[in-house]
Amino acid sequence: MKSWKKSIMGATAGAVLALSAGVAQAVEIEYWQYFYDARVKAIDILIEKFEAANPDITVKHTNFPYADYRTKVAASIPAGQGPDVVQLFYGWLNDYVDAKLITPLPTDMFPPAMIEKEFFPMVQAMKKDGAYMALPTAVRSLALFYNTDLFAEAGIENPPTNLDELIEIAKKLTKRDAAGNITQVGITTGMTAQDHHWWREVLTRQFGGDPYKDGYQTVNYNDDAGAAALKWYSELETLHGVTLAGFMDQGQAAFKAGRAGMHIDGSFRIGSLKSTRGLKWAVAELPAGPTGLKSNYSSYWVNGITSKATGEKREAALKFLEFVTSDEAMQIWLDTVGELPAKPSAGLTDANKSDPVFGPFINGLGYAKTTIFANESGQRQVIVDAMQRILLEGQSPADAIAVAAEAEQKILNKYYK
Amino acid sequence: MNLYRRLSIKQKQVVWAWAFLALPVLFYVVIRFYPTFGSVLLSFQEWNLLGSRTWIGLDNYTLLFNDPVFWKVFNNTFIYLLLGTPVSLLISFIIAYNLDKVNFLHATIRALYFIPFMTSAVAMAWLWRWFYQPVPVGLFNNFLSSAGIPQLPFLKSTFSALPSVLAPAIWAGLGFQIIIFMAGLRAIPQSYYEAAQIDGVGPWTVLKEITIPLLKPTIVFLVVFSSIGFLRIFDHVFNMTTNDPGGPLNSTKPMVLMIYDTAFNAFDMGYAAAQTVVLFTILLLVSLLQLWIMRERT
Numbered sequence: 131m132k133s134w135k136k137s138i139m140g141a142t143a144g145a146v147l148a149l150s151a152g153v154a155q156a157v158e159i160e161y162w163q164y165f166y167d168a169r170v171k172a173i174d175i176l177i178e179k180f181e182a183a184n185p186d187i188t189v190k191h192t193n194f195p196y197a198d199y200r201t202k203v204a205a206s207i208p209a210g211q212g213p214d215v216v217q218l219f220y221g222w223l224n225d226y227v228d229a230k231l232i233t234p235l236p237t238d239m240f241p242p243a244m245i246e247k248e249f250f251p252m253v254q255a256m257k258k259d260g261a262y263m264a265l266p267t268a269v270r271s272l273a274l275f276y277n278t279d280l281f282a283e284a285g286i287e288n289p290p291t292n293l294d295e296l297i298e299i300a301k302k303l304t305k306r307d308a309a310g311n312i313t314q315v316g317i318t319t320g321m322t323a324q325d326h327h328w329w330r331e332v333l334t335r336q337f338g339g340d341p342y343k344d345g346y347q348t349v350n351y352n353d354d355a356g357a358a359a360l361k362w363y364s365e366l367e368t369l370h371g372v373t374l375a376g377f378m379d380q381g382q383a384a385f386k387a388g389r390a391g392m393h394i395d396g397s398f399r400i401g402s403l404k405s406t407r408g409l410k411w412a413v414a415e416l417p418a419g420p421t422g423l424k425s426n427y428s429s430y431w432v433n434g435i436t437s438k439a440t441g442e443k444r445e446a447a448l449k450f451l452e453f454v455t456s457d458e459a460m461q462i463w464l465d466t467v468g469e470l471p472a473k474p475s476a477g478l479t480d481a482n483k484s485d486p487v488f489g490p491f492i493n494g495l496g497y498a499k500t501t502i503f504a505n506e507s508g509q510r511q512v513i514v515d516a517m518q519r520i521l522l523e524g525q526s527p528a529d530a531i532a533v534a535a536e537a538e539q540k541i542l543n544k545y546y547k
Numbered sequence: 548m549n550l551y552r553r554l555s556i557k558q559k560q561v562v563w564a565w566a567f568l569a570l571p572v573l574f575y576v577v578i579r580f581y582p583t584f585g586s587v588l589l590s591f592q593e594w595n596l597l598g599s600r601t602w603i604g605l606d607n608y609t610l611l612f613n614d615p616v617f618w619k620v621f622n623n624t625f626i627y628l629l630l631g632t633p634v635s636l637l638i639s640f641i642i643a644y645n646l647d648k649v650n651f652l653h654a655t656i657r658a659l660y661f662i663p664f665m666t667s668a669v670a671m672a673w674l675w676r677w678f679y680q681p682v683p684v685g686l687f688n689n690f691l692s693s694a695g696i697p698q699l700p701f702l703k704s705t706f707s708a709l710p711s712v713l714a715p716a717i718w719a720g721l722g723f724q725i726i727i728f729m730a731g732l733r734a735i736p737q738s739y740y741e742a743a744q745i746d747g748v749g750p751w752t753v754l755k756e757i758t759i760p761l762l763k764p765t766i767v768f769l770v771v772f773s774s775i776g777f778l779r780i781f782d783h784v785f786n787m788t789t790n791d792p793g794g795p796l797n798s799t800k801p802m803v804l805m806i807y808d809t810a811f812n813a814f815d816m817g818y819a820a821a822q823t824v825v826l827f828t829i830l831l832l833v834s835l836l837q838l839w840i841m842r843e844r845t
Contacts, residue, residue, distance in 0.1 A: 201811060204596045225814070229597040309692055311682040322790040376703065376790065378684050379677065389683070507812040511791075518795045522705055544815075 157446040159439065160190045162213035163431075164199040168401060172466035173454075179462075180453045187446045207231045207436050214439035214447045217431050218264065220255065221503040227263050232434040234261035239448055248473050252428050252500035264434035265455045268469035271428045271494040272324060272332070274417065275385060275393045275403065278410045280314075284391075289414035293336070293362065296392070296417050300372035303391030316372035317392040318381030319363070324395050325381075326513040327427035328416070331499045333359035336419020346502035347546050352535035361527040364520045375521060385411075396429075397491040400468040415490040428498035430472065464488070470495060504545035512538045583827075589820035596814050607821035617822070619797050620805045624778060626709060627716075627801055628833070631777040635717040635724060636769060642721070643728035644758075657725070664722030672786035675715040676702070679787075702787060705798040712799050716783045720776065724769055731765030732758070767841040771834055778830055779803055802826045 161177070163169060170193055177189045192213070194202065200222065206212035208231060218226065226232040237260070245262055246254060256263050276289050284303050290296035300316025307313050319325055330351070334341045339355025342348060351359075366373045378384035385393035386406050394416065403411060418424050433454055439447040453459060460471035464482070470491055471477035477492050485492075503509055516534035519525040525533075554562065590607055594600040611617050646656060663671065678686045679701035688698045701711045739757050748756075759766075781803040785792060792808060793800025802822065810819035 201596075204814070208597055225595055225597050229595075229599075231597060307682065307692070309695070309697075311692055311698060313683050320790065374681065377681070379680055380790065505813045507808070514791050514794065515796055518791070522703075522795060 156186055156188055157442050158188045158190055159214040159443055159446050159450060160192060160212065161215045161217075161450070162192050162203065163217040164196040165193045166196070166467075168467040169193075172463050175462055175466065176454055176459050179458075180450060183453075184446075184449060187449065189450060207438070210438055212438065213436055214443055215433055215450055216436055217433055220264075220266070220430050220432055220500065221506050223256065223264055223432060223434065226434070227258060231437050232263055233437055233439075233444075234258070234263055235265070235435070235451070236448070237261055239452065240265070248475060250428070250472060250474060250477070250495050250498075252498055253430075253472060255500055255502055256432060264432035265451065266430040266432045266472040267454050267459055268463045268467065269428050269430040269472045269495060270397045270469060271426050271491045271498050272328060272394055272396055272416055273490040273494055274414045275395055275399070275411055276414060277385065277388060277391055278412050279388070280391045289392075289412070290417045291414075292418045292422075293420065297366070297370055297372065300366070300391060301370060304372045312371075312374045312377065313389070315374060315377050315384060315390045317366065318377060318384050318390045318394075319366055319373040320376050320381050321510070321514045321517045322376070323381050324427075325363070326510050327429075327501070328394050329359060329363055329513060331427040331501060332416055332425040333363060333419070335425045335499075336421070336423050337362070338421070342501070347542055349535045349539045349542065352531055356535075357528040357531045360516065360520070360531055364517065364527055367521065375517065397468065397470055397488070400487060404468075413487050413490045415493055424494075424497050426494035426498035428495060428500050430500075504542050508541045509538055512541070586820045586823055589817055590824045592817045592820075594816040596816055600817075603817070607818045610818065611821055611825065616797055616800075616805070620793075620800050620802055623709060623798070623800055624780075624802045624829075627713060627777045627780050628774055630710070631713055631717055631780075632770060632773050635720055635773055636766070638717070639721050639724035639769075640728055643725045643732060644754075646725065647729055647732045657729075660725050661722035663719045666719070668719060668782040669786050671715055671719060672783045675711075676787045679711055702799075703795065705796050708788075708795060708799045712784050712787050715787075716777075716780060719783075720773060724773065727765060727769055728762070731762045735761045763841070767838070770841065771837050774833055774837060775830060778826070778833065781807070802829075 161173065163173060173191055177191055181188060203212065203216060203218070207216070207226070208229065223232065240262055242257060242260065242262060245265070249265070250269060252269070253266060256265065274289060280303055286299055286302060290299050296317065303314065303316040304312065305314035321329070330341050334351050334356050337355040337358040339351055339353055339359065341351040341356070343350045367375060378387060378389060381390065381393055382395060382399060384390040386403065386409060388409060403409065416424070416426055433451050435444065435447045435451060455472070457471070457473060457476040460473060460476040463469055464471055470488065477495065482488050482492055512534045516530040519530050519533070520527060551559070551562070589600070591602060591604060592600045593603050642660065646653065649656065677684060681688050681698050681703070682692050683689065687701070692698055700707055702708050735758065740753065743753050743757060780801050784799050784801055784804055785807070788794055788799055793804045803826070806819050806822045806826065809815050809822060
């Protein structure tokens with residue numbers, strides 16, 4: 131009896147030894163992102179491909195709802211737990227770099243000169259002290275979605291190419307009931323969605339301004355251009371009557387319900403619009419300004435290596451980062467998630483450029499700007515409030531802009547002081 | 548053991564009481580008091596959750612008291628309290644008082660009043676948010692405009708937004724208050740009412756001289772309880788105004804939402820902690836004041 135027990139114990143000990151030896155050979159790294167069905171699928175495909183090419187590395191993929199994401203990441207990385215490779219919104223990166231929680235990418239593996247040549251120019255915001263801190267797989271830009279059924283019904287053939295055409299087309303698309311209440315808007319508006327980006331990086335530039343100075347540390351839209359841009363935007367509602375701020379609660383909801391002719395939104399909206407049954411829509415580049423100037427706003431999520439990854443884990447993490455920022459990974463990301471490749475070599479292929487849906491977004495990337503936010507929701511609120519003062523309190527756009535500029539400068543000063 | 552044996556019965560009881568109290572005391576110290584003191588400490592520091600904490604003295608408090616948004620939010624919080632508590636108590640008392648006299652379908656009606664209390668505040672807030680929308684989505688405005696009455700702005704005006712947010716919050720709390728009021732009403736001995744009947748006293752006097760004075764403990768409890776609830780209002784406001792949290796133009800923003808925004812959007816933890824300390828102080832003062840005003844005069 132005793133020998134039987136002994137042999138079992140021996141076998142167990144042997145198995146434990148063999149297992150631990152296996153663990154010692156394979157490096158496991160952890161990858162974190164937020165939960166979004168298509169993104170999870172895309173990363174799973176990428177991990178499968180990466181592990182096939184690197185059998186000695188396993189990647190553990192962790193994701194959880196976006197609502198908790200920022201706080202959880204911020205709480206776990208300083209504690210030395212959590213991811214080796216993490217996906218962060220570009221606007222959050224500074225805080226992590228300052229706290230030395232994200233380590234710079236080695237310049238021999240990721241030479242800055244090559245990144246500058248290969249990636250779209252807005253990625254340069256990720257450079258600090260001569261090295262890149264993190265790199266994106268995909269980028270997003272804005273474009274004009276339009277409802278083709280409503281266009282056909284109103285007898286409009288082409289989407290607007292400039293701001294004047296936009297107003298004329300929007301007028302034809304607006305419907306009111308007998309009491310004069312708007313039941314269908316020509317174009318959705320609401321600074322709470324993507325419109326504050328449209329105003330900040332697109333409209334102010336088109337009216338001759340430059341929204342910020344000193345690397346986005348000083349507000350510069352407090353001038354005639356900024357006021358003219360806000361005046362033009364607010365007059366869509368107050369003068370032309372082609373829209374209603376917050377119509378049907380959210381612009382994208384109105385557009386999905388077929389109650390809006392046009393809607394400006396990001397490329398991340400493509401997926402949910404594709405799955406809306408019965409809605410026929412198309413995409414156009416953002417209309418050009420009075421002088422023909424085109425602009426766009428681009429944002430992105432980046433992959434960075436945390437300070438938790440050291441030694442062979444860091445080597446493995448760098449390899450994985452190199453893979454998820456390759457042309458191949460970008461095309462997989464575009465096909466699965468619908469987000470645009472961060473490199474012209476992957477994005478500006480003839481097939482992608484002529485794609486009726488992705489094309490306008492990809493073309494927009496060529497001239498897109500990326501706002502460097504200190505506190506995006508705070509800076510958005512400033513513009514939201516400026517618009518509310520115009521609509522609810524009858525403030526002039528010039529005064530509204532002056533108050534907004536002062537409030538936003540306060541936020542920037544508090545952050546950069 | 549010898550030491551224990553030498554104790555008197557009274558002392559032994561104390562020892563046992565503390566032995567049983569040890570667990571909740573430990574729980575409170577670790578889960579409640581330690582974080583509370585931590586946040587008081589944090590309110591004198593600057594911290595973005597990532598880097599190191601730096602001591603900045605009273606800077607967070609001076610910033611707070613010079614912030615016009617804080618005073619607006621401070622005001623809003625008290626409007627929620629001063630509008631919410633009396634209105635909800637009055638409505639729930641009237642319903643409870645009359646429901647107490649109803650025998651037909653009593654349990655069903657009581658359940659109907661209680662259901663909103665059990666419903667998730669998030670679901671309820673979103674439903675009401677859609678009710679308040681302008682034509683063609685909003686129930687209320689569709690009704691108004693089909694009757695030929697101009698639309699009301701509800702959540703879209705700085706004047707009507709706060710009452711619009713408050714209405715479902717009051718409605719949600721009614722069920723609980725009605726149940727407590729009914730329990731209080733049932734606890735009043737019938738003999739007082741019989742005596743009043745024999746003396747031929749009118750119903751108004753019965754209400755004023757018997758029902759309300761004897762309901763005082765119930766009223767004190769509900770006033771304190773619902774005041775704390777309205778001072779801490781968050782979920783209704785947040786869910787009904789997610790596009791522009793606390794808007795338009797901060798007209799619906801309560802203190803808790805400002806704290807949330809400072810902590811989890813601006814990641815300014817020290818400043819958020821300072822706001823929390825101020826809210827805590829207000830809650831404490833309001834509760835003590837109410838207990839003092841409504842104390843038993845013996």
